[in-house]
Amino acid sequence: MTTTTASAQPGERTDGRSSPGTARGPRRRPGRIRRIGLPYLLLLPALLLELLVHLVPMVLGIAMSFKELTQFSLRDWTAAPWNGLDNFTLSVDFDAPVGEALLHSFLITCAFTVLSVGLCWLIGTAAAICMQDAFRGRGLLRALFLVPYALPVYAAVITWAFMFQHDNGLVNHVLHDQLGLTDKPSFWLIGDNSFVALLVVSVWKGWPFAFLIVMAGLQNIPKELYEAAALDGAGVRQQIRRITLPSLRPVNQVLVLVLFLWTFNDFNTPFVLFGKAAPEAADLISVHIYQSSFVTWNFGTGSAMSVLLLLFLLLVTGAYLFLTSRATRASRATGAPRTRRNTSERKTADG
Amino acid sequence: MRSIRAAAVGAVVLSLALAATACGGGSSSGGGSNDSPKELTYWASNQGAGVEVDKKVLQPELDKFEKETGIKVKLEVVPWSDLLNRILTATTSGQGPDVLNIGNTWSASLQATGALLPWDAQNFEKIGGKDRFVASALGSTGAQGQDPAAVPLYSMAYALYYNKRMFADAGVTEPPATWDELVEVGKRISKDGKWGLGAEGSNPSNNIHQVFVLAKQHGADFFTADGKPDFTSDGAVAAVKQYVDLMARDKVVAPGNAEYAQNQSLSDFAKGRTAMVLWQTASATFASMGMKDDEWGVAPAPVPSGTPGAGRATNSMVAGINMAVFKNTDNLDGATEFVKFMTSDAEQRILNKAYGSIPPVKGAQSDPAFHTRGTSVLRETLATSAAALPQVPDESQFETAVGTAVKELFADAANGREVTTGSVAEKLAKAQQQMPHK
Numbered sequence: 001m002t003t004t005t006a007s008a009q010p011g012e013r014t015d016g017r018s019s020p021g022t023a024r025g026p027r028r029r030p031g032r033i034r035r036i037g038l039p040y041l042l043l044l045p046a047l048l049l050e051l052l053v054h055l056v057p058m059v060l061g062i063a064m065s066f067k068e069l070t071q072f073s074l075r076d077w078t079a080a081p082w083n084g085l086d087n088f089t090l091s092v093d094f095d096a097p098v099g100e101a102l103l104h105s106f107l108i109t110c111a112f113t114v115l116s117v118g119l120c121w122l123i124g125t126a127a128a129i130c131m132q133d134a135f136r137g138r139g140l141l142r143a144l145f146l147v148p149y150a151l152p153v154y155a156a157v158i159t160w161a162f163m164f165q166h167d168n169g170l171v172n173h174v175l176h177d178q179l180g181l182t183d184k185p186s187f188w189l190i191g192d193n194s195f196v197a198l199l200v201v202s203v204w205k206g207w208p209f210a211f212l213i214v215m216a217g218l219q220n221i222p223k224e225l226y227e228a229a230a231l232d233g234a235g236v237r238q239q240i241r242r243i244t245l246p247s248l249r250p251v252n253q254v255l256v257l258v259l260f261l262w263t264f265n266d267f268n269t270p271f272v273l274f275g276k277a278a279p280e281a282a283d284l285i286s287v288h289i290y291q292s293s294f295v296t297w298n299f300g301t302g303s304a305m306s307v308l309l310l311l312f313l314l315l316v317t318g319a320y321l322f323l324t325s326r327a328t329r330a331s332r333a334t335g336a337p338r339t340r341r342n343t344s345e346r347k348t349a350d351g
Numbered sequence: 352m353r354s355i356r357a358a359a360v361g362a363v364v365l366s367l368a369l370a371a372t373a374c375g376g377g378s379s380s381g382g383g384s385n386d387s388p389k390e391l392t393y394w395a396s397n398q399g400a401g402v403e404v405d406k407k408v409l410q411p412e413l414d415k416f417e418k419e420t421g422i423k424v425k426l427e428v429v430p431w432s433d434l435l436n437r438i439l440t441a442t443t444s445g446q447g448p449d450v451l452n453i454g455n456t457w458s459a460s461l462q463a464t465g466a467l468l469p470w471d472a473q474n475f476e477k478i479g480g481k482d483r484f485v486a487s488a489l490g491s492t493g494a495q496g497q498d499p500a501a502v503p504l505y506s507m508a509y510a511l512y513y514n515k516r517m518f519a520d521a522g523v524t525e526p527p528a529t530w531d532e533l534v535e536v537g538k539r540i541s542k543d544g545k546w547g548l549g550a551e552g553s554n555p556s557n558n559i560h561q562v563f564v565l566a567k568q569h570g571a572d573f574f575t576a577d578g579k580p581d582f583t584s585d586g587a588v589a590a591v592k593q594y595v596d597l598m599a600r601d602k603v604v605a606p607g608n609a610e611y612a613q614n615q616s617l618s619d620f621a622k623g624r625t626a627m628v629l630w631q632t633a634s635a636t637f638a639s640m641g642m643k644d645d646e647w648g649v650a651p652a653p654v655p656s657g658t659p660g661a662g663r664a665t666n667s668m669v670a671g672i673n674m675a676v677f678k679n680t681d682n683l684d685g686a687t688e689f690v691k692f693m694t695s696d697a698e699q700r701i702l703n704k705a706y707g708s709i710p711p712v713k714g715a716q717s718d719p720a721f722h723t724r725g726t727s728v729l730r731e732t733l734a735t736s737a738a739a740l741p742q743v744p745d746e747s748q749f750e751t752a753v754g755t756a757v758k759e760l761f762a763d764a765a766n767g768r769e770v771t772t773g774s775v776a777e778k779l780a781k782a783q784q785q786m787p788h789k
Contacts, residue, residue, distance in 0.1 A: 071464045072464070075443070133695065166607040275750075277755040
């Protein structure tokens with residue numbers, strides 16, 4: 001953007017010279033406006049498309065959440081009757097069935113998200129650290145690890161659905177037929193086990209992303225730090241705890257937030273795995289909202305639930321960013337002088 | 352500089368144009384016109400073994416229609432899993448087909464949206480009159496007392512299909528006619544990895560079709576006379592329990608069927624793993640799965656006692672496909688013409704023969720193809736002992752709510768949890784609370 005503004009200055013001058021005869025004073029101001037305005041003008045297409053693609057549907061969704069939008073008013077939804085906060089009170093009345101089901105789904109989603117993000121991060125980080133030192137076949141393994149991330153979601157999840165089948169599924173074949181770990185074949189796609197099945201697929205799908213990001217973050221840690229630590233007698237575990245993890249902190253902050261938002265909002269995985277009616281044990285909120293709007297044709301209530309979800313995610317994201325940025329500032333405040341002292345100490349030692 | 356400015360202006364104009372076209376696309380409240388008389392878009396439902404099969408069946412007929420009228424029909428076969436959502440989206444945006452197939456049980460629900468052309472006397476006259484259609488099929492085209500929202504296209508009914516070899520091996524000579532007999536036969540067959548009856552436990556619509564008939568046999572309905580949900584009556588609870596008990600108590604349905612939703616029970620049947628299925632017009636599907644016509648038999652679906660008939664002797668829903676016209680079509684005359692073509696005696700014979708269904712048009716029923724072993728049972732069932740699912744606006748919500756409740760009960764049964772009258776009543780009460788409140 002700055003280059004464009006800079007290049008606009010000589011352009012203005014040429015322009016002024018090429019059209020003589022006009023008064024000097026008034027010409028200057030439009031010229032300046034144009035000069036300042038150009039960056040905004042260039043941003044305008046992106047802004048408009050952003051409005052169109054993201055904000056307009058969001059605003060419409062919020063508007064719908066205050067309407068009684070059922071099959072009777074669907075055809076011309078702008079004319080649907082307003083019903084104030086009814087959709088919201090229905091959604092958060094946890095003593096009534098609709099609210100109770102939403103709360104249940106919300107809690108399931110929270111548990112699912114915490115477990116999935118935690119496992120994704122743990123496996124991704126562990127794998128990235130293991131892959132840090134060069135060894136024969138590292139490139140191949142890295143590529144292999146990224147396969148779940150690169151596969152199309154639908155194809156991958158449908159394959160999992162096949163593997164989780166009760167009668168002919170691979171999972172039961174291995175767990176029951178070959179290893180004999182269960183008394184009888186288990187159901188993975190219905191009943192309580194569906195939560196485990198969903199978690200497995202979600203972690204399988206999500207950890208390569210954590211792996212990729214952490215691997216990139218690791219490249220930025222100076223080798224000297226490890227060498228210095230090794231000289232000071234730090235073992236691998238201490239190196240990971242005192243160098244790797246603190247250095248990855250900014251990367252992790254973003255990674256965990258992104259994983260959280262993706263997992264909490266994940267629709268494809270449960271929908272492809274379980275279809276339109278998810279089992280109670282794996283009733284994630286995105287599918288629940290889908291069902292509340294599309295299956296019962298009550299789009300007002302569905303919109304209200306979406307708005308509540310939006311507010312919750314905004315709140316969590318805001319709080320997360322506030323807390324982590326404060327923590328970063330605090331650690332920088334205490335950490336900076338120490339590093340300086342260390343380097344000065346080392347210098348004197350070297351000297 | 353000039354080029355930069357030109358680029359900027361170009362970009363702004365482009366984005367404004369994009370925004371304008373994207374916003375101005377839908378005109379949902381249009382009333383229908385004849386602006387493009389030479390073209391039609393048609394959404395067909397998936398009737399054959401796969402979408403490709405449907406294209407092969409329908410395309411020659413559409414070509415014939417084009418030759419006769421000069422109207423080109425653009426065909427899209429929409430899978431069942433997407434059809435209702437696609438229709439809803441088209442209703443909201445106004446960007447839909449001109450003509451479409453709907454599941455006949457959705458008629459009243461879709462009628463309530465006001466998006467479909469009502470078939471009043473005048474419109475019916477254009478396609479040869481209402482009397483051409485069979486009464487039972489007309490009973491499933493919309494709410495009572497209103498002009499139908501659609502016209503019957505294919506009729507289907509449930510029947511009991513059985514594997515002759517498996518029956519012979521178990522020493523069963525006659526197909527069961529009552530539920531007690533079915534359970535007895537099923538128990539005899541269910542051993543050594545073979546099972547008596549197949550079910551699609553995770554398919555809400557199929558669950559609904561089965562428990563609806565059982566409820567009729569228990570003298571119950573899922574809706575009161577004035578259209579209010581009534582899922583927890585004794586009869587309804589008993590019906591749902593009886594269906595799930597085929598797996599839970601009688602153990603004639605394999606537990607694995609609890610997660611079936613993609614017609615796996617039919618492939619089990621074709622492979623000789625289960626001896627019976629309750630299905631609508633399955634003959635074409637069996638053939639596509641490599642089962643020869645003489646390997647299976649067909650009998651009326653079971654009743655509590657006696658012979659199938661009305662009331663408590665109901666043994667099937669009126670299943671079928673209706674054809675509807677979107678009210679805001681830009682080729683109203685062409686759309687009506689196309690419906691007339693598809694419901695003509697000649698086309699009805701060709702299409703229903705291809706799909707193994709029964710023509711809802713009287714004039715086409717006399718064809719010998721609909722008097723074979725497989726089709727006679729379906730035709731008679733439709734004529735004497737089939738009942739239409741409730742024609743109320745909330746029907747599609749009922750299908751999902753109660754169908755899902757039955758799915759959850761099957762999951763309980765499959766996992767070895769006890770299914771009691773109490774647990775069934777609880778699930779149905781929950782389903783009823785999910786229904787829209789007015």
